[in-house]
Amino acid sequence: MLHISNNVTLGDWEVEISQIRAQGAGGQNVNKVASAVHLRFDIQRSSLPRLYKDRLLRMSDQRISKDGVIIIKAQRFRTLEQNREDALERLRELIQEAGRPVKKRKPTRPTLASKRRRLEKKIQRGRTKALRGPVRSD
Structure with a gap:
């Protein structure tokens, strides 16, 4: 594994990113595996505003771990630079999604129909329970 750490600016924020590059193991997709990028982004250590950090930590996304680290894997393209840009773009989209205001319903x-259905179900449950009879313990 080769670890590369650097700072990148996403919009107005400086973000520390450690890029993990897996070495190719051989086989048909040697170039594809060798250029795979795993982007590791620590939410707490970033210079994002508190609001963004809180929203990112509360998001239900499988790329965000419990300890506040986002890991994005990219290996669609042949070159390392293309995969790196792809991973950065997906991270940028995730941060933008956290910045959108939450719509309150x-x-x-x-x-009237739903009230009637609820009442009918309640009555039916009562009838079913009445048919069961008392519980005996022998």
């Missing part, structure tokens, strides 16, 4: 009132 307006609470809706239950309709």
